[in-house]
Amino acid sequence: MAIRGERTGRGANGRRSAFALVALVAGCGSPPANDPNGAAGERSIGIRSAIAGRPMSRADAEHYMLELINRDRAAHGLAALPWDETAARAARRQAEDMAARGFTAHWGSDGSVPEQRYTEAGGEDVAFENVGCFVDANASPLAVDAPYMAEGLVRFQRAFMDEVPPHDGHRRNILSRWHTAVGVGVAQVEGSRIPCVAQEFVDDWGTYEDLPRKVSVGDFIDIRGELREPAELAVVGIARIDTPAPRAAENLNQTNDYLVPEAYEAYLPRRLKTPFPRPRGVLSLLGSTFSLGTYLDDEGKPGLYEISIWATFPGVNEERLVSLRTIEVALRAR
Structure with a gap:
């Protein structure tokens, strides 16, 4: 399923950018990899920056979205998910690809599919994917060291959670009791503060x-x-x-x-x-x-x-x- 519309903001090409959200539909991952930077709750500097409205690094932005995911899960009586760096590598690959080329999809511009990217990142289980980005098909250079604002990440997470049945694939993915870990990837292009996001939820059985x-x-x-x-x-x-x-x-x-x-x-x-x-x-x-x-x-x-x-x-x-x-x-x- 996909939600398509217009989002306020201009990309590096100066055009108003459309955006979309897409959720992977599949059945119900490797054990969570050790995160050398610690879990979201331990990234206190990044979280405090987000709360204070200050820019975050890319790594802090990814862990801030982990915090948002776990807050939503806690509100529904579900356990918090630890960070999975293997899943995050697959997520970053797709977030960067979508941002640089202006699309939103589970396929990559190289034709890759979610399980292929997860396997190539080193995963041995299954990753369930939520993605959101532009749909203007405009190529733009990635802003490698761009600052991230909490507002853009919150908007994506809120859009996921505001879905209603039967078009609630992102929400159901976030709130699945089967997930045991998650990795997040974000990316931005030059001249834009709108992030592109990929969430990869992992089951470890x-x-x-x-x-x-x-x-x-x-x-x-x-x-x-x-x-x-x-x-x-x-x-x-x-x-x-x-x-x-x-x-x-x-x-x-x-x-x-x-x-x-x-x-x-x-x-x-x-x-x-x-x-x-x-x-x-x-x-x-x-x-x-x-x-x-x-x-x-x-x-x-x-x-x-x-x-x-x-x-x-x-x-x-x-x-x-x-x-x-x-x-x-x-x-x-x-």
Whole structure:
């Protein structure tokens, strides 16, 4: 879903800039990375500056938005989320891309999708994305050391939280009880005080062995991991989308929701009594650990292959997505 309209303010090109808000729609991340600067509550200088109406650094602005997120969650009886630097790297990449090119979307100008950016940032779980930026398709240079004002960040967060059903994807994302951490990225362009924002909410329900980043069609891979209680393994899926290609800002501004690709193969777990043998093509489950050895081959097609892990939880009648990672798969050289 997207909310599109006009926002007061002028960009570096002197034009009045449109803005939009977009929320990722998907199922329900790596454990939160250590934040060398401390959590939002510990960034007292940045928060005090925001309250006093003084400019903030980019890092303080990102943690100030974390503070806003946690205030809204607390108001609804939800636990505060710690900072996840891995998710923040993915968020900054998208915020900078949107700001520099004047678009709002879950796709990047390079054609990247949210789970790809999160995987490439080092994530092993799933990040749920809220984004907001311009939709004027005007390219502008990034203001790397720009000061940030609290007002612009508050307006974005308020717009997210003021949504009403059924068009309340950002609000539901912020208030999800499944999230365990969050990373925020902000960016501004020269001559503007209007920030572009990306929020990446992470769920941490397991640990997973690394997957290769690049392979060829037909290559064999091992998918291994362990879920933590109360999560129980339900399905491992493999999907494929076409290799991402650059997209123009005008095209990106026509997009709305991003849906997780449908799997072309899905594996149900088979519980083992002993560690071995673990046959290929079988999702083996021993205790809480699982493994699946399989070939990446969707009718011989190259592309971006996606490995999804789904789990069930007590009292929940549907599977929830707990990990979504990507692998670049090329045609085999002859």
